[in-house]
Amino acid sequence: MFTGIIETLGIVTKVVKELDNLHITIKSSITNELKVDQSVAHNGVCLTVVAINNDEYTVTAIKETLDKTNIGNLKVSSIVNLERAMKLGDRLDGHIVQGHVDETGTCTHIKNENGSTVFTFNYHSANNNITIEKGSITVNGVSLTVVNSKENSFSVAIIPYTLENTCFKTLSENDVVNLEFDVIGKYVSRLTIRD
Structure with missing residues (x-):
């Protein structure tokens, strides 16, 4: 984990x-x-x-x-x-990430804000993965908070430290990224689809 x-x-x-x-x-x-x-x-x-x-x-x-x-x-x-992998007893500073990518997404827009950078991604709605506003998402292994959640897209706002210390600094529009959706959201989504 x-x-x-x-x-x-x-x-x-x-x-x-x-x-x-x-x-x-x-x-x-x-x-x-x-x-x-x-x-x-x-x-x-x-x-x-x-x-x-x-x-x-x-x-x-x-x-x-x-x-x-x-x-x-x-x-x-x-x-x-x-x-x-995290050690048992360590602080969980991000969120629970399994290292099992659910699907890939595409970076569709990058916008420099005053002190942050907003990245927008599209993904395939047919896979029944979901994001929620202020929920967790993992993009290329980075634990992030969702902003602007839509049916098959979402954005994340990256602080300068994260931009500089991850491969977000090399990310461009149209690049393909790995997405792991929040594990709790995946179980809730699966239960809802079965009903």
Whole structure:
């Protein structure tokens, strides 16, 4: 389980396709603290560390992950949001994040405000995912508060610290992002659809 509070950024140094899998090697400031078999969220996608070499480590994404996330879009020099799984007893500074991406969305608008940046995203309403005003959403692994919630779109307001310390600083309009909707909202939505 994760919190959506990004620990550090990583830089992709190698991408290797093998059958339907993608092996991604990342250079990061936390590599020396990782171990093989550890779960790390990469842009919100929980992946297992399979190899470590000096300040770089490798994870493998299978076809299911590549089909449902933006991980397949990573290339050498891509910047990735990183968060290790939370420790039992730690503060939950963000919200409950599973590291299981529900779907991808598209950044449709970026607007600089006086002290913040507002990003707007569209997603597919056919998947029955929902956002609510002032509810939680995870975008590329970052725990954020929803503003301007609509049927298949929402906005988030990013403070300068978050903009500078996450891959939001490289995000452009039309970029594809990973979305994990609030776990409580997903259960409520599922119960409502069954009735």
